[in-house]
Amino acid sequence: MRCNLISTTDVKEIVVNVENLEVSFGEKKIIHKVSFNVNRGEIIGFFGISGAGKTTIIRVLTCQISQKNWTGYVKVTNLNPGSKKNHAKILSNIGYVPQLEELNLYYDLTPLKNVEIFASCYNMKKKEALAIAKELFSILDIPEDTWNKPLKKMSGGEKKRVSMAIGLIHKPDILFLDEPTTGVDAAKRYDVLSYLKKLNRRLGTTMFLITHDMEAALIVDRAAILRDGKLLEFDSNSNLITSLPSKGLVARFSIENLNEEKINIIKQFPNVSNIKTIRVGNETFEVLMDDFEKNLSKLIQFMMEKGLKLNAMSRDVAAFRRYFQLRIQEEEEKERRIRMQQETSEEVQF
Amino acid sequence: MAKSKTSDNWSSGTFFNRLRYSLWRIVRQVKKEFQLLKIDKMNLVIALLMPPGIIMLFAFMSTSASVTIPVKVSVVSYDSNTFVNQNNYSITTKWDNYTEMYLDAVKESELLELIEFYDASEDENEYAMETARNEMRDGNIECIIVIPVEFSELLTTGYPGIIELIPDASDAASIQDKLNAVQDSIKIFVEENDLDPEYVLQEYEEFSVPSKYNFRYNYNMTVLLPFMTFGISFVLTILVVVQEKPIARLLLTPVQKAEILLSKYIVYSIVLALQVFLVLTVAIANGLYVAGNVIDLFLGLYMLGFAGVSLGMFVSTVSNTKTEANQLFFALFIVIILLSGMFVPIDAMPDYLQNIAYILPLSHGAPIIKGILSKGKSFIGFDFFWLLGISSVLIILSFLVINRKRYEV
CATH class of the missing domain: 3.40.50.300 (P-loop containing nucleotide triphosphate hydrolases)
Structure with missing residues (x-):
């Protein structure tokens, strides 16, 4: 904390x-x-x-x-x-x-x-x-x-x-x-x-x-x-906000027929260890990552290679709202992982 | 977007189709209303169980009322059955003791209950009549039967006997019942003693309204004043706590719950004083006869009204919503009115209902007001202290309830 x-x-x-x-x-x-x-x-x-x-x-x-x-x-x-x-x-x-x-x-x-x-x-x-x-x-x-x-x-x-x-x-x-x-x-x-x-x-x-x-x-x-x-x-x-990757610099993408599967593909972007994605609209999501300036063009290329149809893209600095969402999301994921670990250990014991 | 089948039929259907859909919607709405009704269970209880409950209570009250309640009487006898010769002061003749025979008739009559007999012909009973009047003023007896000096003499010598009757006229509605009851005792007396010619019954009303005052107005006021004062002060206060939303916010200042409640008591006590003052001013200006002291009347009415304020405040503190307070008020007021003795005399109710009736404030308030108005009594007495006791208990309870109540903003 x-x-x-x-x-x-x-x-x-x-x-x-x-x-x-x-x-x-x-x-x-x-x-x-x-x-x-x-x-x-x-x-x-x-x-x-x-x-x-x-x-x-x-x-x-x-x-x-x-x-x-x-x-x-x-x-x-x-x-x-x-x-x-x-x-x-x-x-x-x-x-x-x-x-x-x-x-x-x-x-x-x-x-x-x-x-x-x-x-x-x-x-x-x-x-x-x-x-x-x-x-x-x-x-x-x-x-x-x-x-x-x-x-x-x-x-x-x-x-x-x-x-x-x-x-x-x-x-x-x-x-x-x-x-x-x-x-x-x-x-x-x-x-x-x-x-x-x-x-x-x-x-x-x-x-x-x-x-x-x-x-x-x-x-x-x-x-x-x-x-x-x-x-x-x-x-x-x-x-x-500055504690976020690249001090809160954010890339906003609009992708046709956006769904969880497509977001998971983006999360697998290999060049960066710390990447955070957040869905902010029906077809819009935002990405925060380390070395933002260096990795942004690579990320776009990666998405295109994966067949994602990019409609629009913009860049901004994250507001508190994004920080809040990411922090809550991170906490939920952490809890989910702990729960899964517990379930797995229970199954092994059984 | 495609229109739903229902909406399509509504807009383009025939009259009967539209009617059918309208009925269908009404049925749905009725179902919804029933669901909403089920949420407020207290409302359902009031609506469905209260009316039969009132009728049952009324029936219980009336069960014993069908049995005649004997009129409580005291007999004061001035009858002297001895003749004293004024020349030599010797007793020359002793008449038959018809007073004793009449007393036997009184005891035999199912319509009378002999409370006390005073032989006023004896020197030690010089103040018998005054004692009996005080008994009647206090409500212990309802009429005095007076046997005159020459009662036995007249009957022995074949003249009509004279019996005087002094009924408590403060309860105008029951004067005839009292007369009938005494007539019954005379009938028994005449039949058992084979008397002919019979008797003369002379009636002198006690505590009646003087002739220059409007009889009907004054007798109605003895009922209206206590009911109105109690009822209005009760209804005035049932919402004062429950409907004040910012109380929770006030409690986030140094103000205490007790201070808020106390200030309400103070305000409504002042309003009550003003209300009683105005009521009495208007009532007296319109010809209210007050046998007692007007200040006594003011204080008596005030005490009764204060019991109403205390009960209203208590209802307001225990209720969580305005609806709940209104329902509680209605239920309590009905019971208080029914058991006040207005419809059925309290003494005629079954014992368990009498016990409840004598706890309730109106059963004590009404006699105070009637006593002051008709009999000139003081407001101080058992009934006054009972009202004071009830009010004190209700005040303490309301403070305890509000202290335990959670207020959150």
């Missing part, structure tokens, strides 16, 4: 520290020995498909899972969420933006009334809360004429931004965001991410995102990849 943990001598302040976290419900282990830390002011993204364990980790950090269900060393703003006496303090130090706005907002009330309700939970004075809210609403471009209208009359994007503002109303050290781009249409997704980056820069708030939207990687300082409760990678976006 590529896990860029900050050493204790580092000047950066660690606001979340997790070491060997294991979470179980009954016999079922959900999280397996996960370790990571988050520095003040960073945006951290936890990526994984459904069931990877992203929400479980965030629930441990936000005091939603009882200590009896988890083990390990966990500190959030230097406080242990396993101790009930720390809950009020931790919850004062963190903000939370849930996936669904309806869980965060009173739709029949106005944005400013919602702000009042949530600010009062932190013992904030109304005047102070409204001043912060207005500043946040301005940063988030929430039109002033909507501030005193019921939320149910606002658009989905506006509701999402009000939800973010409420998460930040008490100026928390860390803002946890659960799938911040879910339910937002493709064009608006980038807006949401831009606003988060903007808030991070303007307020310096540490942000902890969990998402399966790979576009979110555009704004994160470090990205974690989770699968089946295991942390596969945790590093900066650029470090992860």
